[in-house]
Amino acid sequence: MFKNYLLLSLKVLKRKPFYTFVSLFGISFTLTILMVISSMADASIGNNAPMTDRDQYIFINYMERSVESIDTIYTIDSVLMESGEMRYDTTTDFNNNNSNSTNNLNYKFLDQNLRTIGSAENYTFLSNNYQTDVYLEGRKINLRTFYVDANYWDVFDFQFKAGSPFTQEDNTQANQVAVITTRAAIEYFGTDDASVIGREMVLNERVFRVKGMVARPLMDDQYINGDVFMPLLTIDARQLAQEELYGPFNAVLKASSPAGTKAIQEELNFLAENYPLPPESWYKQIKLHNANFFEYFAQSIVQEEDAAKAKRLLYIPLIILLLLFVALPLINLVNLNVSRVFERKGEIAVRKAFGANPSDILWQFIFENLVLTFIGGIIGAVLAIGLIKYINKNDLLSKVSLSLSPMVFVYFIILIFVFALLSGLIPAYRMSRTNIANSLR
Amino acid sequence: MTTSQPTISTNQTPAGNAMIELTNVGKAYRTDTIETLALQKMNLTVPSGEFLSIMGPSGCGKSTLLNIMGLIDEPSEGTVSLAGQRIEGYNGNAIARFRNEQLGFIFQSFHLINDLSVVDNVELPLLYRRMSGSERKRLSLEALARVGLSNRATHFPNQLSGGQKQRVAIARAIVGKPNIILADEPTGNLDSHMGDEIMDILLKLNEELGTTIVMVTHDERMAKKTHRLVRLSDGERVS
Ligand SMILES: Nc1ncnc2c1ncn2[C@@H]1O[C@H](COP(=O)(O)OP(=O)(O)O)[C@@H](O)[C@H]1O
Ligand SMILES: [Mg+2]
Numbered sequence: 293m294f295k296n297y298l299l300l301s302l303k304v305l306k307r308k309p310f311y312t313f314v315s316l317f318g319i320s321f322t323l324t325i326l327m328v329i330s331s332m333a334d335a336s337i338g339n340n341a342p343m344t345d346r347d348q349y350i351f352i353n354y355m356e357r358s359v360e361s362i363d364t365i366y367t368i369d370s371v372l373m374e375s376g377e378m379r380y381d382t383t384t385d386f387n388n389n390n391s392n393s394t395n396n397l398n399y400k401f402l403d404q405n406l407r408t409i410g411s412a413e414n415y416t417f418l419s420n421n422y423q424t425d426v427y428l429e430g431r432k433i434n435l436r437t438f439y440v441d442a443n444y445w446d447v448f449d450f451q452f453k454a455g456s457p458f459t460q461e462d463n464t465q466a467n468q469v470a471v472i473t474t475r476a477a478i479e480y481f482g483t484d485d486a487s488v489i490g491r492e493m494v495l496n497e498r499v500f501r502v503k504g505m506v507a508r509p510l511m512d513d514q515y516i517n518g519d520v521f522m523p524l525l526t527i528d529a530r531q532l533a534q535e536e537l538y539g540p541f542n543a544v545l546k547a548s549s550p551a552g553t554k555a556i557q558e559e560l561n562f563l564a565e566n567y568p569l570p571p572e573s574w575y576k577q578i579k580l581h582n583a584n585f586f587e588y589f590a591q592s593i594v595q596e597e598d599a600a601k602a603k604r605l606l607y608i609p610l611i612i613l614l615l616l617f618v619a620l621p622l623i624n625l626v627n628l629n630v631s632r633v634f635e636r637k638g639e640i641a642v643r644k645a646f647g648a649n650p651s652d653i654l655w656q657f658i659f660e661n662l663v664l665t666f667i668g669g670i671i672g673a674v675l676a677i678g679l680i681k682y683i684n685k686n687d688l689l690s691k692v693s694l695s696l697s698p699m700v701f702v703y704f705i706i707l708i709f710v711f712a713l714l715s716g717l718i719p720a721y722r723m724s725r726t727n728i729a730n731s732l733r
Numbered sequence: 734m735t736t737s738q739p740t741i742s743t744n745q746t747p748a749g750n751a752m753i754e755l756t757n758v759g760k761a762y763r764t765d766t767i768e769t770l771a772l773q774k775m776n777l778t779v780p781s782g783e784f785l786s787i788m789g790p791s792g793c794g795k796s797t798l799l800n801i802m803g804l805i806d807e808p809s810e811g812t813v814s815l816a817g818q819r820i821e822g823y824n825g826n827a828i829a830r831f832r833n834e835q836l837g838f839i840f841q842s843f844h845l846i847n848d849l850s851v852v853d854n855v856e857l858p859l860l861y862r863r864m865s866g867s868e869r870k871r872l873s874l875e876a877l878a879r880v881g882l883s884n885r886a887t888h889f890p891n892q893l894s895g896g897q898k899q900r901v902a903i904a905r906a907i908v909g910k911p912n913i914i915l916a917d918e919p920t921g922n923l924d925s926h927m928g929d930e931i932m933d934i935l936l937k938l939n940e941e942l943g944t945t946i947v948m949v950t951h952d953e954r955m956a957k958k959t960h961r962l963v964r965l966s967d968g969e970r971v972s
Contacts (some may be wrong), residue, residue: 307848307889642844645805646858646905647833649826678753725824729796731805731846 297659302482303727311632312664318628319668319708322621326704327676328683329617334700335510337589342448342509342516346585347550348413349447350557352406352516352543353588354581354597355564358392359574380417394581394597396420398539399524399532405563411555412545416443419527420540421518424495426480433479437495438518439527445471447546448516454486455504462503463523470500473508495520514592538579553584558607625708626715633657633719640723641731649723657720661712669705676701750817752756752913752945753802758811760797760968765932772968775811781912783941784946786956789965795949798965802947803836803915804828816912818855833861837906839916843898845890851901852877852886858909860934868970876904880934896927903934917949920955946962 305312326409339346399608409415419439426433445457450471458469470493474484481488484505493500500522509516524533531539544562547553564580583591588605633640640653723731760772760964771794779785779802785793800806801813807823814820816835822828837858845854863944877883880900890898899919907913916935920928932955939946948959964972 296866300860303850304848439884441897638844639846639848641805642846643861644829644855645803645832645836645838647829647861647909651826651859652829653862727806729800732805732840733796 294655294659297655298663300656301660301663305663315625315628315632315664316668316671318621318625319665319712320627320672323669323672323704323708324651324675324679325621326618326707327345327672327701329614330700330704331676331680336512337586338510340510341507342450343450343511343513345546348547348551348553349585349588350412350547350560350582351585351588352545352560352580352582353591354394355397355537355596356392356394356403356579357537357569357575357577357583358579359576362395384504386677392575395538397541397543398536399527399541400534400535401537401539402541402543405567406543406545409545409556409559409563411547411552411559413541413548413552414443414447415545416447416544417524417541418444418515419524421514422541424520426493426495428480435476435479435519436517437520437522439524439526440521444521447544450506450509450516453484453505453507455489455502458503458523459731463525466523466525468498468500468526469503469523470495471504471521472502473506473519475508477502479519493520495522498526515542556582557574557582621706622711625711629661629712629715630719633716633723636732637723639727640720641726644724644728645732650721652719653724656687656721657716658713661709661716665705665709665712669708673701697710736753736841742769750781751778751814752781752783753777753947754814755798755802756812756814758798758801758808760801760806761809770968772801772808772841773814775968775970777963779945780941781945781948782939783961784936784959785948785961785963786959787947787949787963787965788951788953788956789875789971793965794968797944798969799915799917799947799949802913803838804832805838808819829861833858833909834950835912836907837911839902839906839914839919841901841918841923843890843895843902845898845901845905847890849889850886851882851888851893854890855903855908858906862909872908873904876899876908877909879907879938894927895923896930898957899923899927899931900934902939903931907942910942912945914944914946916946918949918951920950920952928952928955 334340337346343349399417404417406417418441421436421438424435424437426435437588442458442460442463450457453474456470458467461467462469472480472488472493477484477488480493481491486505488502488505491502493502499522505597511517545556548555560582562576562582567573567578569578581597581599583599583602586607591597591599591603594602594605596602596605643653643656739806755775755777758772758775759770759775776800778796787798789795791852797806800810802815803916804815804820804823812819816833818831820828820831820910830839846857849857852870852873855876856869859869859872874886875885877886880903882897882900882904885897885901890901899922903919906916914935919935920931923931935946935948936958940946946959949954950956962972963970
């Protein structure tokens with residue numbers, strides 16, 4: 293019996309090439325857009341290496357120093373009451389001259405204060421990333437270089453293609469070793485096979501020996517987007533010893549569970565509130581801007597330092613936009629389906645007059661939608677895969693690579709199918725109940 | 734797909750008995766403001782094997798009467814019996830099955846499905862029966878042969894003339910070998926030559942297969958060829 297429905301839908305679809313084309317285009321286009329969006333979302337905020345435990349991180353990316361001079365204004369009001377004279381004193385505090393500044397931190401501050409955050413399971417200190425130009429046989433290559441401590445390789449789960457991370461010992465002894473990405477390997481050595489391990493690289497006129505090679509992360513994140521990683525302590529010792537609070541360093545702390553990040557944040561806030569600034573300092577208060585992954589992601593996109601505000605600024609419009617992106621093609625699909633069913637009012641009535649019962653009519657439309665969704669789904673998948681590969685290959689999103697998750701694809705096929713089905717079935721159901729004579733008039 | 738429902742037995746032709754019996758049938762169309770009485774106190778019995786024609790001015794309720802006989806419209810009052818069965822409910826699988834097995838429709842404007850080929854249009858009633866694809870095909874070609882359109886099986890409706898379309902519609906109406914054929918002005922959209930062809934097919938069908946036929950027509954000439962003529966005026970029988 294189902295074979296009849298299937299054959300029938302193929303016949304109808306074949307006879308209506310324009311309608312079929314528009315429907316297929318709608319379905320595959322919807323699917324392609326959904327796939328690319330979700331793949332972008334996954335690449336930037338998904339649980340991907342090297343931030344598989346992304347919900348357990350607290351990022352400290354700013355310190356804020358501030359000073360408030362408080363002026364107090366006394367206002368004396370007197371109000372005459374029935375019983376006599378009453379006097380009110382009003383004191384108004386208002387802040388003027390509230391001055392602050394923000395920056396990254398210095399190594400010494402991190403070294404002295406952040407090694408003892410009890411709620412953190414692990415932590416890493418790292419430098420900002422630097423753009424380093426390397427001249428090689430007349431070619432200029434631009435590499436992003438990081439100075440990171442040895443914990444970095446435990447806090448982030450980079451995928452090692454060859455070799456190994458550098459060790460605590462490498463760091464403390466300031467050994468001139470480096471971990472590089474496959475991209476750096478190709479740029480510098482012309483190959484990304486294991487033979488690069490042990491070879492030498494000249495960076496800023498110093499020679500580093502390659503110790504490990506990692507896969508390039510999907511996401512372009514300021515904590516992991518380096519090409520070359522060197523031990524933190526290979527930095528000039530004078531820089532490391534600076535007393536100044538501000539400097540070019542950051543810290544990432546890792547909790548043992550996502551829930552544990554709150555405790556870390558509380559500890560950091562407590563530390564900042566009670567941090568004793570020297571009496572001669574003009575600033576009186578420091579604040580450590582710390583953020584979990586989503587807050588930090590929002591901060592880095594909207595360039596807003598306040599984590600909560602950044603989250604609101606980014607996620608509310610983003611979610612609305614995403615819903616629109618998903619909703620518009622779906623609404624289009626629904627519209628297409630509904631009008632198609634109403635167009636076939638006469639056919640439905642004829643079928644009923646010749647003995648089709650409502651379920652026959654419904655099955656017919658289910659099969660038509662099924663066949664359309666299936667074909668459109670395949671086209672959509674091919675388009676999406678092609679588009680994502682193309683984007684990745686040509687680095688169209690700069691350093692971001694898109695991932696392709698088969699499960700996401702399956703979800704979207706189901707989503708589209710449900711919409712196709714509902715949008716076909718609801719009007720078909722209504723039509724299958726209407727008076728035949730009226731439809732045939 | 735059609736589940737067997739024992740409440741209405743099918744294919745029992747009460748020979749010489751009433752194939753269609755309408756008792757006190759009335760039909761009122763209600764809109765927000767007005768109520769149109771399309772049929773009133775209609776009593777009509779069509780014996781098995783009769784070829785009956787219905788005439789009357791436009792809007793007098795001929796189509797309404799035919800639709801009620803064909804179970805595609807529900808009377809506001811009165812009872813309808815077909816093939817000895819009194820019809821009770823108008824929604825559900827039993828009524829669909831009854832239409833499928835007992836009734837064949839021919840409409841003035843053909844109502845073919847343009848997206849389907851001629852043979853696919855003809856086999857439509859058989860889709861709602863338990864039957865193999867090859868059997869369906871065989872019966873459809875047989876019905877097409879009866880209306881003289883064997884060579885048009887793979888054409889599509891928009892490649893046919895009006896007379897050919899109506900012959901396809903007749904093939905569709907007879908393919909399931911129903912006891913009753915209801916034709917609403919089948920020659921209304923055709924010239925007299927094509928109209929005669931259609932009429933000949935219907936007469937032959939009635940004669941050879943004993944199919945009961947009720948036909949609405951505006952053409953006295955056509956009506957004269959049938960067994961009996963019923964005239965309507967303003968929803969009532971006048972003869
Ligand atoms: N669905 C409907 N709603 C309201 N009035 C209707 C409807 N169908 C038919 N009528 C009215 O019922 C009367 C009979 O219609 P119909 O049976 O089609 O006439 P005929 O076929 O004899 O021309 C007409 O007055 C027509 O306007
Ligand atoms: Mg009429």
